[in-house]
Amino acid sequence: MTQQSNGVLLSVKDLVVSYGAIRALHGISFEVGEGEVVTLIGANGAGKSTTLNAVSGLVRPSGGEIRFLGRRIDGKPGHAIVRLGLTQVPEGRRPFLGMTVRENLQLGAFNRPKSEISETMDRVFKSFPRLKERLGQTAGTLSGGELQMLAMARGLMARPRLMMLDEPSMGLSPILVQEIFSIISEINRQGTSILLVEQNAYMALRVAHRVYVLETGEVVLSGTAAELRESPRVKSAYLGE
Amino acid sequence: MSYFLQQLINGLQLGFVYALIALGYTMVYGIVKLINFAHGDVFMVGAYLGFFAMANWALPFPVAILVAMVGCAVLGMVIERLAYKPLRNAPRISALITAMGVSLFIENFTNLNFVFGPAPRAFPRPFAVRTFNLGGVSITNITVIVFGVSILLMVALTWFVNSTKTGRAMRAVSMDKDTSRLMGIDVDRIITITFGIGSALAGAGGVLFGFAYPQIQPLMGIMPGLKAFVAAVLGGIGIIPGAMLGAVIMGVVETFTSAYVSSTLRDAVAFGVLIIVLLVRPTGILGRPGREKV
Ligand SMILES: Nc1ncnc2c1ncn2[C@@H]1O[C@H](COP(=O)(O)OP(=O)(O)O)[C@@H](O)[C@H]1O
């Protein structure tokens, strides 16, 4: 395994994805470094979910390359990519509704040794204490905010090196959004790198180190969060200033 | 009264065999939304494997059941890999037509003289039939075996699906394949395992059917297969307890119709029940829209 220089975890180069005749990504490139929070902001339909799904092996790219820890992962099946330490918390949370919170978490640790699961669960409950009280409840009984927490906790159960989150703030009240984002920062501080996809640019720019702006399948801007907060284009189109 | 109880026992016996077949239909439907029309033929192959194990290889009946289960599991998994997996992303009708093709192939292939041959064969008795008399109801040791083995297998399946890691993965895949992949589940492998388990149960059902109704031939899977499919729909296709319940209802209704009305009407009444239930509850007895399926 060739660890790339300067600690790059994920590197995406000239990624092209099409759905039949519709081209959703026109050759985008970006990187996530070890320890970073990188965010991809963009409007609805910009291609954010498509990007994450291509990285996760759920959709097959028609061009470009995706490397994780220096190794090509494009073309690998989704389950194999998770094993490398790259998980996705999908848009809409996608809980297994008929199952209990515990079963959802166990599924998150599907490829981890059984012996470590309860220890990982305890660690995850430090960030999501509310889930601990709900272990035996079916996911269908949880509120929207709790479901987002469940989705993130489930992702952490795989002990990822890089966790990708697809619009975690969607449909949540401002207070919950604050809470979710502070948990994301905390997860990052504990050593998990983050690739965050958001329409909520305001919050995303607050937690991210670096930012890429995606418009109709192309990266139109990139830089540090501080730089992009000052960009007139970002200000007018994404921050409503 | 004892005649009624007697018929109830007979109906349950038939229902349990149907249940072992219906479980495979319902699990496969739950996970890939495919009605595996070849499933009744897998049941038939199971009966023949049990026949060969006992008649030709002189194996004791529990081993014969195991031989049938393993053989059918392999057959079911091979069918899935060769016939259905290549069509996973094709329109559903393609897989359905393929399933009918696989069914016809198995029936006609096994009908050949150098395979099983068209002539019916007498299924060997695992032991001398003994009849116990319980308050006017006579129960044979064969019935006891059919009840015992079916209940054991249904309990084992329920435990497997609800309490093991693979069972949990089967439920996850039946709910949401992409999210299952994000959990690190090899979805194709779980689908193949599901076909294997469903087919193994049908194989056991085939041997028990041979014990209870001791004549087998290559087309013997068609009618029980159809009834088990109806049972699965009746209980709510995709729902494991639904298949068990639907199958028991089918077996009892069919047996009571022959006992109290006329045996020529039994199939008509059995299918009539399906039509009525589906008119009242289109999702089947235990089916609710959106309910978890495997
Ligand atoms: N499964 C699909 N089939 C066809 N087109 C799709 C599919 N998923 C997304 N698209 C299209 O690809 C583009 C990007 O979508 P998506 O990646 O979901 O955007 P975002 O997540 O940024 O809202 C959109 O034009 C969308 O309509």
Ligand SMILES: [Mg+2]
């Ligand atoms: Mg999206």
